[in-house]
Amino acid sequence: WRLILCRKMAKSKFEYVRNFEVQDTCLGNCWVVVRVDGRNFHRFAEQHNFTKPNDVRALQLMNRCAQNVMEELDAICLAFGQSDEYSFVFHKKSNWYKRRASKFMTHVVSQFASSYVFYWKEYFPDVPILYPPGFDGRVVLYPSEQNLKDYLNWRQADCHINNLYNTTFWSLVHKGGLTPVQAQIRLKGTLAAEKNEILFSDFNINYNNEPLLYRKGSVLIWQKVNEVSKKRIKLPNEADEKEVEVSRWRNEIVELHCDIIGDQFWEEHPSILSDAC
Amino acid sequence: WRLILCRKMAKSKFEYVRNFEVQDTCLGNCWVVVRVDGRNFHRFAEQHNFTKPNDVRALQLMNRCAQNVMEELDAICLAFGQSDEYSFVFHKKSNWYKRRASKFMTHVVSQFASSYVFYWKEYFPDVPILYPPGFDGRVVLYPSEQNLKDYLNWRQADCHINNLYNTTFWSLVHKGGLTPVQAQIRLKGTLAAEKNEILFSDFNINYNNEPLLYRKGSVLIWQKVNEVSKKRIKLPNEADEKEVEVSRWRNEIVELHCDIIGDQFWEEHPSILSDAC
Amino acid sequence: WRLILCRKMAKSKFEYVRNFEVQDTCLGNCWVVVRVDGRNFHRFAEQHNFTKPNDVRALQLMNRCAQNVMEELDAICLAFGQSDEYSFVFHKKSNWYKRRASKFMTHVVSQFASSYVFYWKEYFPDVPILYPPGFDGRVVLYPSEQNLKDYLNWRQADCHINNLYNTTFWSLVHKGGLTPVQAQIRLKGTLAAEKNEILFSDFNINYNNEPLLYRKGSVLIWQKVNEVSKKRIKLPNEADEKEVEVSRWRNEIVELHCDIIGDQFWEEHPSILSDAC
Amino acid sequence: WRLILCRKMAKSKFEYVRNFEVQDTCLGNCWVVVRVDGRNFHRFAEQHNFTKPNDVRALQLMNRCAQNVMEELDAICLAFGQSDEYSFVFHKKSNWYKRRASKFMTHVVSQFASSYVFYWKEYFPDVPILYPPGFDGRVVLYPSEQNLKDYLNWRQADCHINNLYNTTFWSLVHKGGLTPVQAQIRLKGTLAAEKNEILFSDFNINYNNEPLLYRKGSVLIWQKVNEVSKKRIKLPNEADEKEVEVSRWRNEIVELHCDIIGDQFWEEHPSILSDAC
Structure with a gap:
């Protein structure tokens, strides 16, 4: 019994090690972006053909994971994904977990990673997943709305540039020999x-007709949708039941494949960055 | 075509946003500990009964995930797990990803999370996993070997205290009504x-006979093992093949459930913290 | 000779210690505020009566030091001082010393401290300075203009509250016995x-007539001033010299004691926070 | 009166800006080094001839300032200076100002800067100081004693290399024409x-006979000294007063100009890094 008593004291004796934890609070009033990248996804893509x-399956799986992250974690206004990366934007006013950077990063990346294996079979029903994939995450702060938009513009421009290159490259290989x-x-x-010219002249591909999912990446945002359902109710003064339409507003994640570079997207969705988020 | 040309320029125009990324290098010559904790695992445990x-299945699954993390990532000397948490120790000399804190954290936590879903069915063959679980991670630096050992002592003392409490609590509920x-x-x-007395008098349980896995948690370390295999070889001057024994040293992860509080463990495994790691 | 050769090699052998320096870059596009506070100024004030x-001499000395800081260091848009503290605002676009927090802090605080002793005798010609005073400094980032203004409002409100208290307190002691x-x-x-009532009824002091320097603190800003000077010039076609007026624009530090809480100050000085700074 | 009431409320309304201050705690159990460097001292040296x-006057003034820093601030075990820089070592166990990096930096650098002007006339009685000099400071953490010693070795090796170069350079200019x-x-x-050869052959200078102050820099440490003073006392049973020697231990700063590279220095002064500091 002595031993155990000592242990209890031992715990408090060791507890000083907690003081080595460092506060990593994100500066207030800044947009918090967490970007997730696949680790060694070149190899992962090869091995899973x-x-x-x-x-398209891999891209849709990425979108499904991002949707799960948005549903599970608080205060994500928008997510943008392309290739094997996904960026999540937390509202600048969010005080989630006291804005600790490690919380933002690890919650997003772990939820994304477990979702990837969890939803795999929905998108690759015939391909067994061979090993658990890893992801890498980082937090970046953007003080102004313009900085945030430029971040997203940067990722979408990156999507465009890589996709144009890759489309041309693989046309030359697969079709051009x-x-x-x-x-x-x-x-x-x-x-x-x-590159556009090569695609058009050599392979009769008009790049602008390629799927938006490939050219623009994916944007996930919350949208209020009006859900109308029919319900049978019985009014007190009437003998028979009556069917009525019931409508209610619900927050739902919407997946878009549109231009976010430029003003139009933000003008059409003013609520994304509003404080109400 | 113009649009696309503009886009390319746009990319470099947006690229300034990279400057908002902050260097989060871990101080050199310090032990780097990443601790992973299950997020809302109380609810997860309830829903999966x-x-x-x-x-025991859940604990073994945690150990399996930790083993995968150790195999996939570099320079982890030791991992210690208990309940729904696991700590990973990177060697103080490790220069993995230039010691960036976000890399340590997110690689560990994402690998752990994807492994959790991946290996689930091996440990819960009859229980479908209902949703992808989340984890939380943090990085803590310890400058001296004693600080590091005290950290691990703290976690093992925590394991002991919680397990003694829980064992008694659930005995009172399940057996004591x-x-x-x-x-x-x-x-x-x-x-x-x-608590020991309650267990012994009321339920005839000698706490010290409870499984070590529960009382001490799990330690994973690398160990050199001598692998002996038989091989058939044909010598040049002889007519027949001959069976010979071939031995080679291999690094293998070993799972222990022993006391790490005190000197004995470290004396028995001097190589864990040595620079060779 | 050997020894010396070894030393040279020794230097490179030791140089690894530089890697322990940590980057402390201030997030871009944020206002950088450095606040300097007198260390143990209660005692310093006592000992120098x-x-x-x-x-008023001590306050003017503080203003003189702040002016020197603004002249010596780059990119300070505004400084606000009260009591034994002074805040310096670096423009959000400033890239001075790559925005390293330690540079902002230590340059400001050391320049302020050496100025304090240097200019002492101008403000205290009959009081010898007894020992070198110390100061404490800190860096705080403000992402939006409103945050920055609220910071300055906070300091001016603090000035008001403390001054009203101190004025009443010392009236009660000095005049009220x-x-x-x-x-x-x-x-x-x-x-x-x-407190206003006590001042007015008991000591016939209308607090609003107290000097603005005490009630509002001091604001230092840069202002373009038109300097007109007379010059004698000799025109080529004329026999005699002629006196002409020459005017040029010069940047000068102006000291104000006005309200910065509210919009008026910022409307009257739009250039303070403009990018041109 | 209304205005004033509003102001009080205003203060609390503005106080949220305090949350933008970031904790910059130095990791525990690490040696904290603050290095101070003269800002633009090339120009300062020129202008003050x-x-x-x-x-030698400038070097002695630096030493005097460093001594003042050690006396005014807590927990400095050792200081090392050369040229226009000075390094201060805070004990790894020190909890001064909760180990906040900004406190370490700004207190040291401001105390040093004000001392520089304060003590100037003691070392340059005939040279008026023309303007208040600036200094730059930084904090670096060293986890192990060896890292700390290597840091100091690095600075002393730097002193040696620069001094040998400068001595030879100015001999060539001043004496070699x-x-x-x-x-x-x-x-x-x-x-x-x-370089040694040039000094010896061309200018008959044996570099090893140059003053240690120049070649080794200056080390300041605390030392217990036994102070013996004479006191006249009157014993109760005796008629006359009697003179007795009274001795007491006092902590005093000692200035050394010796090798700190190598073991000898540390062996001779074991108390410098001991916990008792």
């Missing part, structure tokens, strides 16, 4: 206009 | 010795 | 209105 | 041994 340049090395040499130093 | 006070509230009142303010 | 409740303890008891829990 | 390569540019070219790429 992802279609090149875009695997070039080896990957030859395709790389062919594209070296080409501007966007030239 | 975990056995109380300890569910008390309601949870009654059990709580019964235990309020009791010392370890009294 | 500062007048109570306000010593109360001991400090009695004065403290008399004022405990009184609202601003009651 | 400092002797080249070493101005070279222009500064010629001297620079002459020394480019030379090893320590060659």
Whole structure:
């Protein structure tokens, strides 16, 4: 029994180690962005035979995971995803977990990672997942709305540039019969206009007709939807039941594949960055 | 075509947002501990009918996930787990990802989370997992070996205290017929010795005979093992094949359930904290 | 000679210690405020017989030091001082010393401290300075203009509250014959209105007629001033020299003692926070 | 009166801005080093006609300032200075101002700066100080004793290398009649041994006979000294007064100019880094 008594004291004796934890509070009144990236996803894509340049199943699985993150965690106004990365925007007024950076990062990345395995079979019903994938996450703060929009613009511009390159590259390989090395040499130093030209002249592909999911990435936002359902009710003074329509407003996640560069998107969705979020 | 050209320029125009990323380098020559905690695991345990006070399947699943983390990530010397938490120790000399705190945290927590869903069915073959669980992670630095050991002591002391409480609490409820509230009142303010006494007198349980997995938690360390295998070889000058024994040293993760409080454990495993790690 | 050669190698051998320096970059696009506070100025004021409740020489010396800080360091838009503290605002776009927090803090505080001793005799010609005073400094970031203004409002409100209290307190002691303890008891829990009433009824002091320097603190800003000077010039085609007026714009520090709470101040000085700063 | 009441409320309305202050606690159990550097001291030295390569008055003034810093602030075990820089070591167990980095930095640097002007006339009685000098400061943490010693070694090695260079450079200029540019070219790429050779052959200077103050820099440490003083006392049973010697231990700052590279210094002063500090 002595031993156990000592242990209890021991606990308080050891507890000083808690003082080594460092406060990592995110500066107030700044937009908090958490970006998740697949770790070694090149290898993961190879081993699970992802279609090149875009695997629609993999992209939809990413979107499904991001939706789960938005549903499970508080105060995410918007998420933007492309390729094997996803960015989550927490409102600048959010005080979730006292704005501790480690909480933002680890909650998002762990929820995303567990969702990825959980929802895998819905998108790859015939492909067993071979091993648990890893993700990497980071937190970045943006003081102004313009900084935040420019961050998102940067990611969407990145999506565009990579997708145009990859579409042309894999056309040259799959349809043009070039080896990957030859395709790389062919594209070296080409501007966007030239890649468009290659696609059009050589492969009869009008890049602007490629799916928006590939060209623009995915935006998830909350939207109030009016849900109308029919209900049978019995009024006190009447003998028979009566069917009535009941409508209620519900918050729902909507997936978009549109331009977020430019003002139109923000003008059409003024509530995204409003304080009400 | 113009639009696309503009976009390319737009990318570099937006790229300034990268400057908002902050360096979060961990101080050199310090032990880096990442602790992972289940998020809302009380609810998760309820919904998946975990056995109380300890569910051996859940504990083994945690150990399996931790093992995967150790195998996938570099420079983890030791991991210690109990209940729904796991701590990972990176060597003080490790320069993994330039010691960036966010990398340590998010790689560990995402690998742990995806492993949890991935290996679930091996430990709960008859229980479907209902939703993807979340985890929380943090990084703490310890400058000296004694600080690091005291951290681990603190977690093992915590394991002991909680397990003694829970074992007594659930004995009172399951075998003693008390309601949870009654059990709580019964235990309020009791010392370890009294809880031991309740277990022994009322339920004939000698706490010290409870499984080590529950009382001590789990320690994962790397160990060199000598693997001996038989091989058939054909020597040049001989007509027949011959069977020979081939031995080689391999690094393997070992799971222990022993005292890490005190000197014995560290004396028996001097290589854990040595620079060679 | 050998020894010296070894030393040279020794230097590079030791240089790894530089890696322990941590980047402390201030988040971009945020206003950077450095506040300097006198260390143990209660004692310093006692030992140099500062007048109570306000010593005009000490306040003017503080203003002189702040002016020197603004002249010596770059990108300070505004400084606000009261009592033994001074706040300096660096423009949110400033990239001075790569926005390293330690540079902002230590340059301001050291320049202020050396100025304090340097300019002392101009303000206290008959009082020798007895020992070198210390100051404490801190950096705080404000993401929005409103946050920054509220910071300055907070300091000016603090100036008002303390000055009203101190003015009443020292009137009770110096003119009312109360001991400090009695004065403290008399004022405990009184609202601003009651303090005004005491000043007016008991000591015939209308607080609103007290000097603005005491009631509002001091604001230093840069202002373009048109300097007109006379110059004698000789025109080529004329025999005699002629006196002409030459005017040029010069940036000059102006000291104000006005309200910064409210919109008027900012409307009258739109250039303070403009990017041109 | 209304206005004033509103102001009081205003204060609490503005006080939210305090939440933007960030905790900058230094990790526990690490040695805290604050290094102070003169800002633009090249210009300051020029304008005050400092002797080249070493101005003994300027070095002694630096030492005097450092001594004042050690006396005024708590828990400084050791200070090391050379040229226009000074490093202060706070004990790893120190909990001064809750180990906040900004407190360490700003208290040291402001005390140093005000001391510099305060003590100036003691070391430059005939040279008026022309303007208040600025200093820059930083905090670096060292987890182990070896890291700390290597930091100090690095600074002393730097002192040696710079002093050897400067001594040779100014000999070439002052005694050898070279222009500064010629001297620079002459020394480019030379090893320590060659510089020693130039000094010895061309100018008959044995570098090892140069003052230790220049070659080794200055170390300030606390030392217990036994102070013996004579006192006249009158014993009760005796008629006459009697003179007795009274001794007491006092902590005093000692200035050394010795090697701190190597073990000898630390062996001779074991108390510097001991916990008792």
